[in-house]
Amino acid sequence: MTTHDPIPARLAALKTLPTPELKAQWRELFDSEPPPFNRRYLESRLAYRIQELAYGGLKAETIRRLEQLGEELDGGDKKKRGVRLDRDRPITGTRLLREWQGIEYVVTVTADGFEWQGRPYKSLSAIARTITGTRWNGLVFFGLKRQGGR
Structure with a gap:
């Protein structure tokens, strides 16, 4: 008897x-409520x-190890772990994707800014200006914020 696992199909459907x-x-x-991040972020978090x-x-062993590593990084101050100084800024390591005039652009969030090419x-905003040649709010251009607000 074979059982069909619906999870791979559900993941592909995302x-x-x-x-x-x-x-x-x-x-x-x-x-x-879903966060205001880009589509790929939503897809990856939903898949997980x-x-x-x-x-x-x-x-449980993995969770303990991650907690231990967190303590090494922040000295055990759990309040620091939950604090994000810039709530509009995605987490370090996030990849932002934007298609503009048929070309897909990928930007990586770094600890002190962003990296592109x-x-x-x-x-x-500096990246969006370089891509488009016009002034853009970078959060709006990359779909992290709606034009005129959240």
Whole structure:
């Protein structure tokens, strides 16, 4: 008897779902409003959550090790772990993708700014200006914030 695992199909379907449906799944799986980050972020977090619920989360040993590493980095101050000074700024390591005039641009969030095409930048607006040749709010250009507000 073979059993069919629906999880791989569900993960593959995330790529084809319209963004409003991704956000609806977020509300269902996380019981909270989705964050204002780009589509790929939503897809990756939803994929993780679907697998976590189906197959189980991290082992207790792994969680303990991560906590230990966190303590080494922040001296055990758990308040520091939850604090993000710039709430609009994605977490270090996040890759932002934006298609502009048929070309896909990938920017990586670094500890002290952003990196695009191997060059460091202090702001997303500077990258957006270089790509488009016009002034843009970088958060709006990369879909992290709606024009005229959140």
